[in-house]
Amino acid sequence: MLNQRTIAKKVSITGIGIHSGRKVTMTLHPAEADFGIQFRRTDIKGAEILKATAETVGTTENNTSLGQGLNSVHTVEHLLSVLYGLGINNVFVEIDGPEVPIMDGSGASFVFVMKETGIQTLNKSKKFLVVLKPVEVQVGDKWAKIEPAERLIIDSTIVFTHPLIKKQRKQFEFSCENYIREIGRARTFGLLRDVDMLKRKGLVKGGSLDNAIVLDDFKVMNPEGLRFVDEFVRHKILDTVGDISLLGHEIAGKVTTFKSGHNLHNLLCRQLLATPDAYEIVSATSLRKEALEAFELPRALAPLFT
Ligand SMILES: [Zn+2]
Structure with a gap:
């Protein structure tokens, strides 16, 4: 049996977007089994949730973005890579700007954050x-x-x-x-x-x-x-x-x-x-x-x- 994972507690990360140059704060919340990874822009009133799926992908020029037009989140790939890398399946991501912070350009900072936060095993098998x-x-x-x-x-x-x-x-x-x-x-x-x-x-x-x-x-x-x-x-x-x-x-x-x-x-x-x-x-x-x-x-x- 190998179960789904989430993070053990919520955590916020602040940094700048490599493309937008904008400072953003991103908060990762634990989520239940089968939730997947979902993003929500908190700076846009009533913004629709963006599910991290291949079909939600908008632009792919020099980064991978989810969503279209104003309600989109750019440069999601490094965060998603680290979540996959640590076997974390379920997280709700709130972000107050258009782009995930780039940190040092790798996944190292996100790995560090997950280490600090801890990883929680959920009571449902991975798929x-x-x-x-x-x-x-x-x-x-x-x-x-x-x-x-x-x-x-x-x-x-x-x-x-x-x-x-x-x-x-x-x-x-x-x-x-x-x-x-x-x-x-x-x-x-x-x-x-x-x-x-x-x-x-x-x-x-x-x-x-x-x-x-x-x-x-x-x-x-x-x-x-x-x-x-x-x-x-x-x-x-x-x-x-x-x-x-x-x-x-x-x-x-x-x-x-x-x-x-x-x-x-x-x-x-x-x-x-x-x-x-x-x-x-x-x-x-x-x-x-x-x-x-x-x-x-x-x-x-x-x-x-x-
Ligand atoms: Zn990259």
């Missing part, structure tokens, strides 16, 4: 989306595929002309412990030469060396350097976990991506959900022990696990 047949989406030379596997595996390849990135590939076998150790700390990144273009599009207004790896034409501009030599592809995996968590359940399947981004990740989710014979939703009780063991929390988190 798994088990992939039964391969599904693939392609846009130009970029593609993403999901196929059957006993647990979540992500095999990601990124290709950039920048000499420090070039081609990076990493295969990540999901477990909460691997997530915290290998993926959660990897920061988002950007090229200095793209900053003006992105700002003209209204993006990265809050971006800085405090919340992103910034590369000039030759080197990392952040004085502290990189956290991993392949931090870039690790962050791509962090984003992928967040984006495919919008399938709404734990995932038993292998995701392979080539030059992917938020748009492709969302297309893959939608394509899978539109192919009913390609997946089934089952209770955790029908999965093999190894798939369930991946959700054991590492010792560092276990004392707070109630």
Whole structure:
């Protein structure tokens, strides 16, 4: 038996949005089993709830947003990634602005917050989306595929002309412990030469060396350097976990991506959900022990696990 999780108590986080540059406060509340992850804008009177599902996704340019127009929440992917990474299924998120705070550009701050808050086991089994047949989406030379596997595996390849990135590939076998150790700390990144273009599009207004790896034409501009030599592809995996968590359940399947981004990740989710014979939703009780063991929390988190 592997049960659903929520957070043990409510917690507030304040920070700025990387794209909007706006200061926001976000409060995470515990939620009951089968609630899922839901967002509500508290700065918009009577704002409709935004459920974190693949179908709720609005824009996917340089971030993943939920909702359309005014009632939307941008850059949800890092928070969703950490919730999936820690096996947390149910949280109600209230936010007083248009974008989740970027913190240090990785999931590390959210992991830290969950450690402080504690994780609560609920009295209902987790559900798994088990992939039964391969599904693939392609846009130009970029593609993403999901196929059957006993647990979540992500095999990601990124290709950039920048000499420090070039081609990076990493295969990540999901477990909460691997997530915290290998993926959660990897920061988002950007090229200095793209900053003006992105700002003209209204993006990265809050971006800085405090919340992103910034590369000039030759080197990392952040004085502290990189956290991993392949931090870039690790962050791509962090984003992928967040984006495919919008399938709404734990995932038993292998995701392979080539030059992917938020748009492709969302297309893959939608394509899978539109192919009913390609997946089934089952209770955790029908999965093999190894798939369930991946959700054991590492010792560092276990004392707070109630
Ligand atoms: Zn990201």
